[in-house]
Amino acid sequence: MIILFGMPVVQVLLFGFAITTDIKDAQIAILDKSNDYMTHEITNKLLSSGYFILGANLDKDDQIDKAFKKGNIREVIIFEKNFARNIVTNKNASVQIIADASDPNMANLLFNYTQSILMDYQRQLYKDKKFPMQIQTETRMLYNPELKSVFMFVPGTITILLMLISAMMTSISIAKEKEMGTMEVLLVSPLKPFQIVVGKVIPYVILSCVNAFVILMISFFVLGMPVQGSLLFLLLETILFIFMSLSLGIFISTVSQTQQIAMMLSMFVLMLPTILLSGFIFPIENMPLPLQYFSMIMPSRWFIIIIKGIMLKGSTIFFLWKETLILVGLTLFFITMSVKKFKVRLA
Amino acid sequence: MPMSDMPQSTDVRETIIYVRDLVKRFGRFVANDHLSFDVYKGEIFGFLGANGAGKTTAIRILCGLSTPTSGQINIAGFDAYLETEKIKQNIGYMSQKFSLYEDLTVEENFTFYGGVYGLSRKQIKEKTTLLLTRLDLLDERKTVLKELPLGWKQKLAFCVAIMHDPKIVFLDEPTGGVDPITRRQFWDLIYEASHNGITVFVTTHYMDEAEYCERVTIMVDGRIDALDTPSNLKKKYNVGSMNEVFLRLARTARATGE
Numbered sequence: 001m002i003i004l005f006g007m008p009v010v011q012v013l014l015f016g017f018a019i020t021t022d023i024k025d026a027q028i029a030i031l032d033k034s035n036d037y038m039t040h041e042i043t044n045k046l047l048s049s050g051y052f053i054l055g056a057n058l059d060k061d062d063q064i065d066k067a068f069k070k071g072n073i074r075e076v077i078i079f080e081k082n083f084a085r086n087i088v089t090n091k092n093a094s095v096q097i098i099a100d101a102s103d104p105n106m107a108n109l110l111f112n113y114t115q116s117i118l119m120d121y122q123r124q125l126y127k128d129k130k131f132p133m134q135i136q137t138e139t140r141m142l143y144n145p146e147l148k149s150v151f152m153f154v155p156g157t158i159t160i161l162l163m164l165i166s167a168m169m170t171s172i173s174i175a176k177e178k179e180m181g182t183m184e185v186l187l188v189s190p191l192k193p194f195q196i197v198v199g200k201v202i203p204y205v206i207l208s209c210v211n212a213f214v215i216l217m218i219s220f221f222v223l224g225m226p227v228q229g230s231l232l233f234l235l236l237e238t239i240l241f242i243f244m245s246l247s248l249g250i251f252i253s254t255v256s257q258t259q260q261i262a263m264m265l266s267m268f269v270l271m272l273p274t275i276l277l278s279g280f281i282f283p284i285e286n287m288p289l290p291l292q293y294f295s296m297i298m299p300s301r302w303f304i305i306i307i308k309g310i311m312l313k314g315s316t317i318f319f320l321w322k323e324t325l326i327l328v329g330l331t332l333f334f335i336t337m338s339v340k341k342f343k344v345r346l347a
Numbered sequence: 348m349p350m351s352d353m354p355q356s357t358d359v360r361e362t363i364i365y366v367r368d369l370v371k372r373f374g375r376f377v378a379n380d381h382l383s384f385d386v387y388k389g390e391i392f393g394f395l396g397a398n399g400a401g402k403t404t405a406i407r408i409l410c411g412l413s414t415p416t417s418g419q420i421n422i423a424g425f426d427a428y429l430e431t432e433k434i435k436q437n438i439g440y441m442s443q444k445f446s447l448y449e450d451l452t453v454e455e456n457f458t459f460y461g462g463v464y465g466l467s468r469k470q471i472k473e474k475t476t477l478l479l480t481r482l483d484l485l486d487e488r489k490t491v492l493k494e495l496p497l498g499w500k501q502k503l504a505f506c507v508a509i510m511h512d513p514k515i516v517f518l519d520e521p522t523g524g525v526d527p528i529t530r531r532q533f534w535d536l537i538y539e540a541s542h543n544g545i546t547v548f549v550t551t552h553y554m555d556e557a558e559y560c561e562r563v564t565i566m567v568d569g570r571i572d573a574l575d576t577p578s579n580l581k582k583k584y585n586v587g588s589m590n591e592v593f594l595r596l597a598r599t600a601r602a603t604g605e
Contacts, residue, residue: 180444180448180449181442181443181445181446182442182445182447182448184440184444185446186463187412188411188435188438189435189440189463190435190436190464190465191463
């Protein structure tokens with residue numbers, strides 16, 4: 001009942017608020033080598049536009065790489081030395097815009113917004129003086145210079161597929177045993193509950209691992225996705241995610257009496273939010289705050305950050321420890337809840 | 348508590364299921380209200396009652412699927428609270444919904460359950476051949492289960508349940524939905540098992556099947572309102588069939604699921 005009436009409402013709200021490609025509060029970093037009145041004015045203009053938030057103030061070039069890898073900074077703006085002086089004397093100065101193009105659409109938009117604000121400032125200058133000034137912009141689309149959208153889709157697709165096979169199929173398979181009545185017979189037998197669960201889950205572990213491997217191979221060889229970071233690290237994180245999804249699937253099966261319930265729960269509680277709210281297609285920063293908090297409990301959100309980090313940015317565990325820890329925590333949480341529910345069932 | 352400390356019944360036969368004051372509560376609802384009975388070794392014991400009387404709840408407790416709220420229960424010599432693992436090794440179970448896997452073959456089902464109960468490959472092979480020959484279904488060895496008619500499936504489910512020679516086999520409404528001839532054949536199997544020393548604990552709401560049991564209890568509203576042989580009960584209530592005995596007793600019931 002709730003599902004029939006609640007779902008459409010939730011969907012409409014989601015599509016209205018979350019699914020927006022408008023930029024709002026994107027985190028940027030500024031590396032101001034001049035620190036003069038002009039760069040300050042431009043910075044002010046950027047930050048008061050509503051599109052950008054200052055994520056970090058950098059003072060050296062080598063901090064740029066780290067800023068991006070940490071994950072929150074979408075764009076770095078670099079003002080050259082003696083900016084104002086160059087404008088006045090040479091009539092032009094340059095600004096370098098480096099955008100994180102692992103989400104090419106966002107990067108493009110960010111770049112365009114930045115560019116238009118700069119142009120606006122340039123026009124202002126132009127208005128006050130008699131001779132033409134020019135702010136030259138150099139751009140670099142980091143991690144994805146050709147702005148291939150496949151770089152954005154592959155990590156999301158891997159996440160969804162693993163969730164589908166591991167979580168959904170596992171939950172349906174265990175719920176089926178309950179529905180068919182064979183689960184009872186298994187419970188009466190000398191088999192321990194964990195043996196039953198492991199037995200149900202092993203085929204899906206193998207299937208998921210094979211699938212993940214195949215997808216990565218295809219992405220690498222056919223679609224041209226790079227693996228900048230360590231392949232071993234990537235595989236380990238993938239296995240962690242598979243275990244997380246499996247424990248989630250087991251948990252769903254403990255609360256579902258029938259296959260249908262298991263499927264609906266997997267669909268609406270897992271798949272749809274994963275697709276819409278995990279940052280796969282629509283950036284999380286653009287969503288209203290409550291949804292941003294909600295997306296924090298979505299394991300898919302963290303895994304997408306991990307995959308993109310390893311494949312596109314070459315991040316190591318040093319940068320991704322927080323996300324990895326979250327996945328481990330979620331796995332333990334679901335396993336504990338499942339064991340608890342199992343015991344309650346028998347009482 | 349160990350079997351030797353329990354109050355001995357007057358019957359000389361060995362008690363294999365011992366229940367005293369079994370209570371099962373779900374919140375405020377009392378599903379089993381101080382049940383007390385003994386089941387003897389090799390007996391065919393009928394557990395009758397209307398839907399909702401508490402039969403399934405009780406059988407689940409005896410099988411170890413559910414823990415009782417209170418009461419003493421001893422199954423095949425093992426305590427139901429402390430030694431559930433040993434109980435499970437020594438009982439067989441045929442569930443109401445079903446026991447076998449529809450997409451496996453007959454042979455595969457035997458192999459699976461044999462393995463679950465720790466039988467060796469040789470033992471599984473021997474048992475499978477023995478039981479299939481008895482059912483005259485040797486030709487269907489490699490048939491996928493869902494292609495077989497319901498009556499055959501039920502007989503197979505029973506054979507799988509006794510495959511590991513358990514001391515007791517619990518049958519929860521085993522003959523639902525089959526024709527009288529098949530039911531008769533099913534009960535032949537039950538008689539043979541009982542003859543071979545397996546105690547059969549069967550719940551049913553077919554009152555004519557009650558006639559086949561050596562002793563029956565009738566549950567009404569979570570209590571046992573009758574516990575005796577069918578002929579004694581018929582004499583007591585002065586009626587001609589178990590059906591009528593049941594109607595006499597069930598008329599006072601508050602909870603009737605039918």
